[in-house]
Amino acid sequence: MTGRRALDQLPRHVWGTLTVTIMLALLLLPGTPSQxxxxxxxxxxxxxxxxxxxxxxxxxxxxxxxxxxxxxxxxxxxxxxxxxxxxxxxxxxxxxxxxxxxxxxxxxxxxxxxxxxxxxxxxxxxxxxxxxxxxxxxxxxxxxxxxxxxxxxxxxxxxxxxxxxxxxxxxxxxxxxxxxxxxxxxxxxxxxxxxxxxxxxxxxxxxxxxxxxxxxxxxxxxxxxxxxxxxxxxxxxxxxxxxxxxxxxxxxxxxxxxxxxxxxxxxxxxxxxxxxxxxxxxxxxxxxxxxxxxxxxxxxxxxxxxxxxxxxxxxxxxxxxxxxxxxxxxxxxxAGPATSVFCGAIAGGSDLFRQFTNKPLPVLLAIGAVLVVAAFLVRATKWRNTSPLPALQGRGVGQIISDSAELLRAHWRLWIGIGSPGVLLAGLSLIGLALSESSGLLSALASLATSLLIAVLTTLVTGATSQAVRLLDEQGRASVRESYRLVFARFWPTLVTLALFLVALVALTLSVYLSIVALVLTLGWSMWNVVVQVEERTGIDALRRSWRLARRQWLTVVAVVGLIALLAAFLGGVLATLALVAVQLPPVMFHLIPGLTSVLLQPFAALLLTYTYFNGRALEDEAIDGAAASQVGQGEPRGEQPAISR
Incomplete structure (x- = not known):
């Protein structure tokens, strides 16, 4: 008898018992291991x-x-x-x-x-x-x-x-x-x-x-x-x-x-x-x-x-x-200067490579055009044939840059001393970044106060640099102490002129349509601080004087101010980026590097503006001499030239 036939011969009550037993087992026993x-x-x-x-x-x-x-x-x-x-x-x-x-x-x-x-x-x-x-x-x-x-x-x-x-x-x-x-x-x-x-x-x-x-x-x-x-x-x-x-x-x-x-x-x-x-x-x-x-x-x-x-x-x-x-x-x-430069450089480089990978020809043509224009500008600019002193002489853009760099190198201890408030600028920048994280009226006022302090410190460094150039030009020597003494002697005229400068620009930038006017005035008034220190003018008179000097050399002013803006925006960030790639810096130091860079950057920027000012003076003197010579040639006596306080 086979097993199947044996099961078929089981009584019905046995089948019922087996069925109930199996059902109870399925209900009472836990699920399978996988379940x-x-x-x-x-x-x-x-x-x-x-x-x-x-x-x-x-x-x-x-x-x-x-x-x-x-x-x-x-x-x-x-x-x-x-x-x-x-x-x-x-x-x-x-x-x-x-x-x-x-x-x-x-x-x-x-x-x-x-x-x-x-x-x-x-x-x-x-x-x-x-x-x-x-x-x-x-x-x-x-x-x-x-x-x-x-x-x-x-x-x-x-x-x-x-x-x-x-x-x-x-x-x-x-x-x-x-x-x-x-x-x-x-x-x-x-x-x-x-x-x-x-x-x-x-x-x-x-x-x-x-x-x-x-x-x-x-x-x-x-x-x-x-x-x-x-x-x-x-x-x-x-x-x-x-x-x-x-x-x-x-x-x-x-x-x-x-x-x-x-x-x-x-x-x-x-x-x-x-x-x-x-x-x-x-x-x-x-x-x-x-x-x-x-x-x-x-x-x-x-x-x-x-x-x-x-x-x-x-x-x-x-x-x-x-x-x-x-x-x-x-x-x-x-979004501090260090992180902006580092993140922007990586993202920009990645985008450029991606565009090159996707469409190489337009990218190569654009890069080639930029290099050609840059090479033309460099070759077309005079870089030598002048010296840092005397300050009052005509210079091209390249000569302003090279003479500023030469004077910076020759008296680097002086400029480090004058630029030392840059350390404080770095600290104030970090405070401003930290305050901008919070919200509310108090933090907004604190951030505004920090920005104004940074503007005042930058103005003092620029003024001390201009005074140091004047002392070197007239006496052959200058000191940090004497330079700042002369600046603080002109503190209130400097502060009044700075206030007028900032109020005018802020008022204009509130309107999108007047922003271009604000940009033009920023360029024309860029030498106001040098005028306050060297010519002892104040307020609107100093702003007007800067505008007259800029009017004779617009391309030079645009190039110099553009270079200063470029250095201010990128130099500290580039150095911080290079340091980050070479050494794993702590976050605080990463943010401090741009501020520390300003110890020399601020005096260099001020030297550029100071030499631009003296270049405007030289162009003005040439124009006066040319007009006088023309009058003499016509039989008229040459009158006295207007004196400019130094």
């Missing part, structure tokens, strides 16, 4: 799901972060998305690929989103706004262990962003953070707190201890991830992260300004990769989540399961660093 693990992993992932803090974007395509961590579902069966092959970037496999299309091993293939990654415009923002409408921000959780790392458990969260709008612009972006436990199972992790966190930042990772001051935690268990606008690097706080290598990201990651905090939905990926792929076939995709670029650093990344962190989470995090070069504060604070 229990899934429930525990889900509980752990939800308990510690991070809060995502994005830089607020107030208007479409404006500053801020437009892309939240996004679900990958809208990419599938989407007619705006294509799947391309590995042979060339244009090999079309299919349009609107399904999730099952990606489940095949497609190494080297790539998805292609609607837009040009190197010239994005607003295409990607509008596409995401349309195709992800109604889909909540989403992150993907995964519990990971590593062979040979007993009693260690990693809870990973993966974030997908449709576009990376940073120096290396590309479609698709996968980022991650990781929480680590000193236990071996999920059940144990549910009874403990994490011991540390690991936040991905470009090719590197930054660590923080759970419960430490650096890590912000909300609602008792949810770490806050500050997302860098554009690059999506994960930061621990709001501010500006300065990176000088590939691990930190060479450039500036900005998380400053108003924030939008998200509580994203969590999709838990099974810790077993095969089961995870059965539930989410897209995990098997071995290609790139976005188009391939003309250079490898413009390529879209591959997916989470292909990263080394998926199977070796602690090998990744143990190579991390404890801190970043983070300058805290909102946008007004972080």
């Amino acid at each position: 229990a693990a899934d429930a525990a992993e889900t509980e752990l992932a939800l308990r510690y799901a991070p809060r995502i803090s994005l830089v607020l974007q107030e208007q479409e395509c404006g500053p801020g972060e437009p892309y939240p961590p996004s679900a990958v579902g809208p990419l599938f069966d989407n007619p705006a998305v294509a799947l391309r092959g590995p042979w060339t970037t244009r090999d079309l496999i299919t349009v609107a690929p399904s999730e099952q299309d990606l489940a095949r091993p497609l190494s080297g293939y790539s998805l292609d989103f609607p837009g040009a990654a190197l010239a994005p415009g607003c295409t990607y923002e509008k596409w995401v706004k349309r195709d992800w409408e109604g889909v909540p921000p989403t992150i993907y959780a995964h519990v990971a262990t590593e062979e040979g790392r007993a009693n260690r458990l990693a809870l990973q969260y993966y974030f997908f962003y449709p576009y990376n709008d940073y120096n290396n612009k590309h479609e698709g972006d996968w980022e991650r953070v990781q929480l680590e436990f000193d236990v071996g199972t999920v059940a144990e992790a549910l009874t403990r707190e994490p011991v540390r966190t690991a936040y991905s930042q470009h090719y590197g990772v930054e660590l923080a201890h759970w419960g430490g001051q650096k890590l912000e935690i909300r609602d008792g268990s949810h770490p806050v991830v500050y997302v860098s606008a554009g690059s999506h690097a994960s930061q621990y706080s709001s501010g500006l992260a300065i990176g000088r290598n590939a691990e930190q990201g060479f450039g500036c990651d900005n998380t400053s300004g108003a924030q939008k905090v998200l509580e994203p939905a969590v999709v838990v990926l099974d810790s077993d990769l095969e089961r995870a792929r059965q539930e989410h076939p897209w995990l098997a995709f071995e290609g790139h989540w976005g188009e391939l670029g003309p250079q490898v650093f413009y390529d879209a990344p591959t997916g989470p399961a292909l990263t080394s962190t998926w199977g070796k989470p602690f090998t990744w995090s143990d190579a991390g660093r404890d801190g970043s070069f983070m300058i805290p504060g909102d946008a007004a604070v972080v």
Whole structure:
């Protein structure tokens, strides 16, 4: 008798007993090991799901972060998305690929989103706004262990962003953070707190201890991830992260300004990769989540399961660093001269290279034109055939620059002493930056007072430099003490003239249409301080005198004032950038370098203006002599020339 026939011969009451027994067993026994693990992993992932803090974007395509961590579902069966092959970037496999299309091993293939990654415009923002409408921000959780790392458990969260709008612009972006436990199972992790966190930042990772001051935690268990606008690097706080290598990201990651905090939905990926792929076939995709670029650093990344962190989470995090070069504060604070130059240079260079990669010919032509014009201007300018003294002689722009540099070199101790208030200027600049971070009437008044103090100090340095040039010219020697004594003897006339100068310019700049007038007056009045010191004029008389001297040499004045503005804006920042690349500076020192640079920059700028003033005087004397000679030639007696107080 076979087993099946034996079962068929069982009495009906025995069948009933067996059926009830089996049903009770199914009800009373716990689920299968995989079901229990899934429930525990889900509980752990939800308990510690991070809060995502994005830089607020107030208007479409404006500053801020437009892309939240996004679900990958809208990419599938989407007619705006294509799947391309590995042979060339244009090999079309299919349009609107399904999730099952990606489940095949497609190494080297790539998805292609609607837009040009190197010239994005607003295409990607509008596409995401349309195709992800109604889909909540989403992150993907995964519990990971590593062979040979007993009693260690990693809870990973993966974030997908449709576009990376940073120096290396590309479609698709996968980022991650990781929480680590000193236990071996999920059940144990549910009874403990994490011991540390690991936040991905470009090719590197930054660590923080759970419960430490650096890590912000909300609602008792949810770490806050500050997302860098554009690059999506994960930061621990709001501010500006300065990176000088590939691990930190060479450039500036900005998380400053108003924030939008998200509580994203969590999709838990099974810790077993095969089961995870059965539930989410897209995990098997071995290609790139976005188009391939003309250079490898413009390529879209591959997916989470292909990263080394998926199977070796602690090998990744143990190579991390404890801190970043983070300058805290909102946008007004972080935009100091040092950071502006460093961040602007990296971003500008990246944009130039991107445009060259995209359309090389126009970029080469533009660079060539700039070099030709610069070479022409340098060759057309006279640089020699004059000397720093006597001061009263005609000079071209190049000669004004070279004589200023020569006098600076010959008496550098004198100019360091005169420029020493630059140290105070640096301190006041830092105070102004710090005050601009807060809000309210008091902070606004404090910032205004700081700006006025900086203007007064700069005026005193410029005046002392002019007095020192006059002393060297007349007596062959000068001292810091005597130069400042003469300036303070003219303190109130100087202050009155400065007040008139500032009030007039501020009043004009309140109107957009009068801003050009303010610019012209800034140029024409640029020598007012030298006039106050050398000719002892005051107020409107000093401003008018400066205007008359500028009127005879507009091109020279424009060139000199432009050079001063360029040096003031960039020299300190360039030096700070070079120092940052060579040595990891603390944030305070990074901001102090531009101020310290002004110790010599302010006297040099004042020398340029002083020699421009004397050049105007020389041109005026030539005009008077020419008019007198003309009168003598016509038989008229040459009268006395008007004296100019020195």
